[in-house]
Structures are given as C-alpha cells and as structure tokens.
Amino acid sequence: MKKITLLLALLISSVGFSQDLLIGFETGESGGLLGDPFGGMAKPTIVTGTGSNTSQVLQVVGNSATEVWQGTNFTLSQIVDLTNTQTMTIDVKSSTAITFLVKVNGGLNGAPEAAAEVTHNGDGTWQTLSFTFNSAKDNKAAAANGQYNNFVLHAYWAVGATLFDDVTKDERTFYIDNVSGPKAGAPPAEVAPTDAPPTPPSFDAQNVISLYSEAYTSAAVISNVDWDDSVFEEITIAGNKVLKVTGANFLGMVLDNYIDASSMTHLHMDYWLAIDNVAGQVLNPKLSNHAAQAGETSAIDISNPINSQGEVKNWQSKEFALNGDRGSIKEFLITQAGRTGLYYLDNVYLYVTGTASVQNNKLLGFSMYPNPAINSLNFSAKETIQNADVFNVLGKKVMSVNVNDTKASIDVSNLSSGIYLVKYNVGNTTGTAKFIKQ
Incomplete structure (x- = not known):
C-alpha cells in the first residue's frame, strides 16, 4: 500500500472529482510503460521508493545531451474521462525544483490530444500534484475533452511555456507514481456521418488524377506508413466507401508509384470532422514531391484552418490551387491534425480547373x-x-x-x-x- 493515501484523499476532496488509479507500478497494478522512450531519453526503471512512499515507483532520468522533447508513453489501466473535469493527479518526488510536461492522447471519438505542466518544488519529499489540461501547450488543444487511453510524460518543460522552444535542459532524476484521474464509464458511441459525401463531377481521364475516390480510376494504391501517428481504414457509409482516419498529429499515405501531376491545377478533397471545433483546429493537406525518386525534394503545403462549428460534423468539399513542383508525387499527408483526432476522408483527386466533361444529351x-x-x-x-x-x-x-x-x-x-x-x-x-x- 502507498503511504501517501491520506494526502491523496485530501487532495481529491479539494479537486472535487473522484480520482481513480490509472497508472501504478506495484505487482498486480495495471497500466504502465507503452513501448520505448523517445527523443533520446533513457528508458525509465521501476525501483523501490524512499521516504513516505516505499512501494514500487518509476525513476525518470532526463538526458541533457539529447532532445528537449524527450519522454515516454504509458498505457492507462482504465480509460480516463476528462469531459466534465480536465484535472488529474500524480505523485512526484524530486530533490531539485523541476517542471515537466504530461499529455493525454489515444482519444476516443476524436477527443483531442492535450498537454499540461507539472511542477515540484524540489524539497525531496513525495507530493501529490494536480494538473489540469486547460491551456494550449506544445501546439495541442486548448483543453482536454472526452475519454483517453494513453498518457505521455516529457522530462522537460518550463513554467508558463507554450512550446519546447522556450524550454532548457538540465541533469535531472525524479520519481513518479500513482497517476490518477476520473475513470470513464461506458465508452461513447462513435461519431460518424450517416450520409455519403458529395458526388464528384465528370472529368475526361487526362484532366483528373485520383488518389482516393470511387468516382474515378485511382492513379495509385495508397498505404498506411509507420512514420506517422495516425492510421486509416476503408469503411462504407451510405453505400459509399470512405477512409476513416484516427490519430493524433499527422497522417501519412505512401503511393505505390510516382505520379506526374504537372498539368493538374487543383487538389480536391471531401472530409467530415468528428470532433467539435476547438481553437487552432486544422486539416492541412500536403503533397510530397520526390523529383529524384529518392526521398522528398519539395512539397506543396496547404493551409486549411477549421474556423467554426459549422465546419464540423458535416461533409466539407474543399478546392486548393496547386503551386510548386509536382512532377513526381509519392506521398499524400494531412499535417497538424492534432486537434482533430477522428475524421472521414473521400474524393481526394487532382484535376485541371474548368474541364468537367459535358456529355451529348x-x-x-x-x-x-x-x-x-x-x-x-x-x-x-x-x-x-x-x-x-x-x-x-x-x-x-x-x-x-x-x-x-x-x-x-x-x-x-x-x-x-x-x-x-x-x-x-x-x-x-x-x-x-x-x-x-x-
């Protein structure tokens, strides 16, 4: 048993919401490390605690010689629900004053990834610290909202910072235990469109290049990649095949061949966003050009901000003018979608403006x-x-x-x-x- 149970109980009563244990390191406690650390941080180790907590705890060692955004991922033993409160707690011990960053991701139904800072005063004692996901940090959502599967800890941050550009590194070792928050009940019903996306117009074959659409013959086969943090799968909605995309920051699609789109003037895509509008929400398409067919040589980055609630939970059809090299397109990406989480995609094609076919009637x-x-x-x-x-x-x-x-x-x-x-x-x-x- 943890010896700081009374302190935790007192803090829970002040927070005003039940805090359930979601990550612990005792034998038999669920939750824990998910995969390897990132950014050059050493893998945290489970050790026996000292002071008021002599149970099994996690030792975190920051590496000042590697990336400032270094950290590690965790799986929560139970889904946390941050719909009505954005506050969680964590037990921390440190002999030096530190601030670090934590995140929730793996959101259900497109719940946006969110970040919060945690500060320990460095007095060498165990403290139960509360943190609230209610401000935009590291380009994440302004607030957590919904249910989440995963937890992230970054070893470095600074009080009041918004980006890692404002953070410096030092040598630090600290200990954590008892990540707690409001446990979720039944998962929410999945949000999805019930109607099919708009029907594309007709184009002569030489005036359209399809990446994904039932309306045209696809120019390439698209595949998931292992270098993004999103995945897509094909599903059927209202008799129409669409791509369901889930993830955090960006989606990558690789094409099975190189596409010469030099004559194409515009990019079209239809999408349906599943999460309510939040500040900074975007869905930015990108075409990656590989002129030497040996890696990206240039890219067409397109800005597509989502500015209102009227642009979500309904099909949006967008046209984007193309500028830049596009003679050897190999990848299609949607970048900076960290505030979106779940969306549906269809009718992604390149075309020559003003060339929709007119048939003999x-x-x-x-x-x-x-x-x-x-x-x-x-x-x-x-x-x-x-x-x-x-x-x-x-x-x-x-x-x-x-x-x-x-x-x-x-x-x-x-x-x-x-x-x-x-x-x-x-x-x-x-x-x-x-x-x-x-």
Missing part, C-alpha cells in the same frame, strides 16, 4: 432552358429524372435537388454569375449539361 432527350439563366432553370427528359446536382467550374457541388419527374424548375437566383455543370440521373444513365448563370 440527345440520347436521353434532356433539354435545359433558358441558357443563360437569371432566376430559374428548367429541364426535362424523355424518362424520369431522379435527381440533379449543380457544380461550379472548380468541381464544388453548390446545389442538389430530388426531381422524380420528367421535368422540373429550380431556383438559381442565388448562384454567382458564371459557368455551371448539371449532373443528372435518368433511368440507369448519368448525364451532364452546362449552363451559364447571368
């Missing part, structure tokens, strides 16, 4: 008038028109209507002036037609 008896249109657009066909989607020249769907008749009239008064493509379904055939909005 005579066989379907399809007609559309007036063209140009100002307020209303009328169309008809020989057989029942099931539905129709309207796309702008960038390939973004701007309108969708269910027709289920041989004729219809739609209001286009809110559309901006320009050229649009109507993609419609008649019987088992899909057709396209172009009109101009004045």
Whole structure:
C-alpha cells in the first residue's frame, strides 16, 4: 500500500472529482510503460521508493545531451474521462525544483490530444500534484475533452511555456507514481456521418488524377506508413466507401508509384470532422514531391484552418490551387491534425480547373432552358429524372435537388454569375449539361 493515501484523499476532496488509479507500478497494478522512450531519453526503471512512499515507483532520468522533447508513453489501466473535469493527479518526488510536461492522447471519438505542466518544488519529499489540461501547450488543444487511453510524460518543460522552444535542459532524476484521474464509464458511441459525401463531377481521364475516390480510376494504391501517428481504414457509409482516419498529429499515405501531376491545377478533397471545433483546429493537406525518386525534394503545403462549428460534423468539399513542383508525387499527408483526432476522408483527386466533361444529351432527350439563366432553370427528359446536382467550374457541388419527374424548375437566383455543370440521373444513365448563370 502507498503511504501517501491520506494526502491523496485530501487532495481529491479539494479537486472535487473522484480520482481513480490509472497508472501504478506495484505487482498486480495495471497500466504502465507503452513501448520505448523517445527523443533520446533513457528508458525509465521501476525501483523501490524512499521516504513516505516505499512501494514500487518509476525513476525518470532526463538526458541533457539529447532532445528537449524527450519522454515516454504509458498505457492507462482504465480509460480516463476528462469531459466534465480536465484535472488529474500524480505523485512526484524530486530533490531539485523541476517542471515537466504530461499529455493525454489515444482519444476516443476524436477527443483531442492535450498537454499540461507539472511542477515540484524540489524539497525531496513525495507530493501529490494536480494538473489540469486547460491551456494550449506544445501546439495541442486548448483543453482536454472526452475519454483517453494513453498518457505521455516529457522530462522537460518550463513554467508558463507554450512550446519546447522556450524550454532548457538540465541533469535531472525524479520519481513518479500513482497517476490518477476520473475513470470513464461506458465508452461513447462513435461519431460518424450517416450520409455519403458529395458526388464528384465528370472529368475526361487526362484532366483528373485520383488518389482516393470511387468516382474515378485511382492513379495509385495508397498505404498506411509507420512514420506517422495516425492510421486509416476503408469503411462504407451510405453505400459509399470512405477512409476513416484516427490519430493524433499527422497522417501519412505512401503511393505505390510516382505520379506526374504537372498539368493538374487543383487538389480536391471531401472530409467530415468528428470532433467539435476547438481553437487552432486544422486539416492541412500536403503533397510530397520526390523529383529524384529518392526521398522528398519539395512539397506543396496547404493551409486549411477549421474556423467554426459549422465546419464540423458535416461533409466539407474543399478546392486548393496547386503551386510548386509536382512532377513526381509519392506521398499524400494531412499535417497538424492534432486537434482533430477522428475524421472521414473521400474524393481526394487532382484535376485541371474548368474541364468537367459535358456529355451529348440527345440520347436521353434532356433539354435545359433558358441558357443563360437569371432566376430559374428548367429541364426535362424523355424518362424520369431522379435527381440533379449543380457544380461550379472548380468541381464544388453548390446545389442538389430530388426531381422524380420528367421535368422540373429550380431556383438559381442565388448562384454567382458564371459557368455551371448539371449532373443528372435518368433511368440507369448519368448525364451532364452546362449552363451559364447571368
């Protein structure tokens, strides 16, 4: 038994939430180290404690000669729930004043990775210290929110720091035990879309390069990699195959061959974010170019901030102009997604703007008038028109209507002036037609 139980109980009552043991180092206690340390830190060792805690504890030794962000990962014995409180506790003993950084990750349902600092005054005694995930540190979320499987300890930090750039290293050895927090009940139901992403427009084969989409023939096979901290798997939603992505900071996809995208002008992707909007949330696509086919020589990094709640938990279609070398694309990445955690991805393709295909509509008896249109657009066909989607020249769907008749009239008064493509379904055939909005 730990000899600081009374102190822990008193602190729990002051925190106001039940703190359950999530990591301990006694025989029979669950939770513990997960894999090897990182950043050049020596692997922590389990030793017999001294002072008021003579049980098994973990000795952590910081290495001032290696990375300032060095640390180690832990598996929690039970899922911690930081929805209603962001506070946890840890027992620490140190003979020098220290501050270190801790994180929660492995969030369920896209709970964002979050970080908090812990400070010991260096008096050489065991102290039960509370820490709260309520401010953005190391580019993590401004607050923990949800349930988490894993815990991370970085040996170095500084009081009030926000980035490791503000942190210096020293020689330090300290001891930890009894990582505690509010134990989760039943895991939450997984958040996922129930509708399929928008239907892409038609392009002639020479005007589109697909990385992932059922609408086009893929130019390459994409695979998970071992150098990111995210994974993807193919699932089916509303009869449509999409990629479900879970992870922390960034997603890496490697292509099975090099793609020459020199003639492509834009990148398109559809995504559905599962977590509520938080400050700093982004989903930034990146195309990695390997000109010599022997590693990255340049990259197209694209900024895509998520600025409001209206941009999450619904399908978003985004178009990005391409600038830079793209003659030998080998990898597709989504970077700095640490505040996102769970999202769904579809229709990732490169295309030439303004080249959506226009088919001959005579066989379907399809007609559309007036063209140009100002307020209303009328169309008809020989057989029942099931539905129709309207796309702008960038390939973004701007309108969708269910027709289920041989004729219809739609209001286009809110559309901006320009050229649009109507993609419609008649019987088992899909057709396209172009009109101009004045």
